[in-house]
Amino acid sequence: MALDTHSERRTETLEIPGSDLPRTEEMMVNMGPQHPSTHGVLRAVLTLDGERIVDVDSDVGYLHRCFEKICEQQNYPQIIPYTDRTDYLAGMTNELALVLTVEKAIGLEVPRRAQYIRTIMAELQRIHSHLIWFGTFALDMGATTPFLYSFRERETISDFFEEITGARMMYNYMRYGGVRNDITSEWVKKVQAFLKRFPENLQEYDDLFTGNPIVHARTQGIGKISAEQAIAYGASGPVLRATGVPYDIRRADPYLVYDELQFDIATASEGDVWARYQVRMQEMRQSVRMLEQLLAGVPEGEIMGKAPRIIKVPAGHYYGHVDSPRGEVGCYLVSTGERTPYRLHWRSPCFVHLQLLPLMAKGHLMADMVAIIGSIDIVMGEVDR
Amino acid sequence: MGSDPIELDKVKGEIQVLVARRADGPALTSGAQAIREQFPDLEVSIRPDQWLEMAVTPDRLLPVAQVLRDQLGYTYLLSLTGVDWQEKGLQVVYHLQNLDKGLFLVLTVALPAQDPHIPSVTHLWPTANWQEREAWDLVGIYFDGHPDLRRILMKEGWPGHPLRKDYRDTRPLRERLPKTERR
Numbered sequence: 408m409a410l411d412t413h414s415e416r417r418t419e420t421l422e423i424p425g426s427d428l429p430r431t432e433e434m435m436v437n438m439g440p441q442h443p444s445t446h447g448v449l450r451a452v453l454t455l456d457g458e459r460i461v462d463v464d465s466d467v468g469y470l471h472r473c474f475e476k477i478c479e480q481q482n483y484p485q486i487i488p489y490t491d492r493t494d495y496l497a498g499m500t501n502e503l504a505l506v507l508t509v510e511k512a513i514g515l516e517v518p519r520r521a522q523y524i525r526t527i528m529a530e531l532q533r534i535h536s537h538l539i540w541f542g543t544f545a546l547d548m549g550a551t552t553p554f555l556y557s558f559r560e561r562e563t564i565s566d567f568f569e570e571i572t573g574a575r576m577m578y579n580y581m582r583y584g585g586v587r588n589d590i591t592s593e594w595v596k597k598v599q600a601f602l603k604r605f606p607e608n609l610q611e612y613d614d615l616f617t618g619n620p621i622v623h624a625r626t627q628g629i630g631k632i633s634a635e636q637a638i639a640y641g642a643s644g645p646v647l648r649a650t651g652v653p654y655d656i657r658r659a660d661p662y663l664v665y666d667e668l669q670f671d672i673a674t675a676s677e678g679d680v681w682a683r684y685q686v687r688m689q690e691m692r693q694s695v696r697m698l699e700q701l702l703a704g705v706p707e708g709e710i711m712g713k714a715p716r717i718i719k720v721p722a723g724h725y726y727g728h729v730d731s732p733r734g735e736v737g738c739y740l741v742s743t744g745e746r747t748p749y750r751l752h753w754r755s756p757c758f759v760h761l762q763l764l765p766l767m768a769k770g771h772l773m774a775d776m777v778a779i780i781g782s783i784d785i786v787m788g789e790v791d792r
Numbered sequence: 793m794g795s796d797p798i799e800l801d802k803v804k805g806e807i808q809v810l811v812a813r814r815a816d817g818p819a820l821t822s823g824a825q826a827i828r829e830q831f832p833d834l835e836v837s838i839r840p841d842q843w844l845e846m847a848v849t850p851d852r853l854l855p856v857a858q859v860l861r862d863q864l865g866y867t868y869l870l871s872l873t874g875v876d877w878q879e880k881g882l883q884v885v886y887h888l889q890n891l892d893k894g895l896f897l898v899l900t901v902a903l904p905a906q907d908p909h910i911p912s913v914t915h916l917w918p919t920a921n922w923q924e925r926e927a928w929d930l931v932g933i934y935f936d937g938h939p940d941l942r943r944i945l946m947k948e949g950w951p952g953h954p955l956r957k958d959y960r961d962t963r964p965l966r967e968r969l970p971k972t973e974r975r
Contacts, residue, residue, distance in 0.1 A: 640919045653811050
């Protein structure tokens with residue numbers, strides 16, 4: 408077989424009866440749980456026909472820490488730090504999912520300044536998380552340099568978080584009724600200065616990576632899903648938006664001050680790895696746009712509302728969701744009126760997205776698996792909880 | 793805003809499905825009315841947090857879910873989980889969304905405490921696959937007709953279902969500690 412037919416064959420599906428493609432004996436290969444490109448401890452059992460993927464069976468649960476069971480033993484303020492540890496790359500948005508659900512259930516007013524600060528933190532977190540994704544995704548594809556560049560900017564954002572919350576990753580910053588620490592005008596100036604030069608950095612990433620023909624060859628047409636499939640499989644966030652569905656909770660079910668902000672929902676229509684890549688790169692630009700508006704208009708005032716000393720949620724069940732960098736983080740809270748939740752279910756986007764893996768990978772080469780896993784942007788801490 | 797679809801100029805990229813903003817007021821009431829017309833004998837309530845809520849019995853789940861998805865547009869299953877209400881039995885909770893109209897619906901199904909069986913909705917919403925496996929693994933609910941009902945987060949052969957309220961870890965303390973902390 409001539410080598411030049413290779414690029415045409417790779418997008419074909421495998422099961423073609425009567426096909427003249429040579430078939431070999433199927434073989435099972437373990438990818439992970441200690442594989443560097445699985446971003447944690449994902450074990451994917453691949454069924455291979457030569458280099459081509461016939462089936463994928465994901466094995467998760469290596470990081471299971473009984474998060475939901477632990478929450479049943481803790482009172483409400485004690486749960487906040489645990490939510491940081493579900494998706495450790497987007498702690499702020501995870502805390503938000505919990506505190507917004509509880510605040511809605513007990514009818515707690517949040518001062519406007521606190522709402523602004525929360526939105527600023529959530530959007531900084533989005534850039535922070537997407538930068539890690541960009542670096543590791545490029546690393547997965549064999550490009551080492553973008554990783555160093557993206558971590559340079561990520562360090563700056565980590566410093567911003569550290570200055571306000573005291574932590575670079577596990578913030579424990581949101582409170583029922585507001586936030587723990589106030590931001591200062593110097594901090595605002597520093598972030599604004601960063602935002603001013605960040606688009607240039609993004610341009611740098613584009614120069615380094617986005618225009619590279621090897622990247623195009625390895626991402627376009629790989630791991631493709633349709634909009635119908637994405638909706639049926641419950642995809643959310645960039646994975647869903649990359650199929651042309653503009654579903655963004657910040658617009659569809661607005662929370663905090665997103666209603667007052669000007670921003671575009673980043674979408675792409677192809678639904679492949681390349682589309683997901685573009686959506687995330689666009690989202691960073693949109694986050695910059697939102698942050699500029701937010702930082703220009705932070706109102707004066709309190710950062711904590713009148714929260715009761717002891718939080719008791721009225722009996723009933725509540726569902727709250729926010730748009731995390733990875734997708735929809737849902738918090739389902741069942742209360743019997745006690746100081747601890749009766750049941751707390753964490754709907755994590757990565758857990759749901761991993762189900763799409765066989766759909767995305769079938770018929771592609773084993774090397775594409777790395778790109779596909781990278782494009783879902785999984786965090787195993789969130790999958791296994 | 794009601795149920796207006798998102799303005800197209802607010803969106804970058806090619807659009808295949810329009811997504812509406814969360815419905816409230818009359819749009820929400822008509823959403824509830826549409827369900828009532830399909831199922832006159834079921835009670836549909838509007839919650840204070842603007843979610844629709846309805847409860848069905850396990851034997852009616854499949855016909856109701858089929859109509860909800862195919863005729864009422866609830867194509868998007870947000871979350872599926874189980875709750876253990878101890879002597880009052882178990883409960884499975886579905887959170888659904890109608891993307892076109894911006895309607896959110898929570899569907900609850902009560903199950904007996906002994907031998908809880910419920911039909912699987914995997915063929916309607918494929919996303920239910922892993923979420924049902926998780927509910928089986930952690931809460932111990934049998935989803936009949938599920939293609940692959942295995943444990944997902946706990947390892948195979950784990951005794952009991954950890955999110956049951958009466959679950960006790962029966963392993964000796966020595967086994968529960970990680971190796972480094974053993975003496």
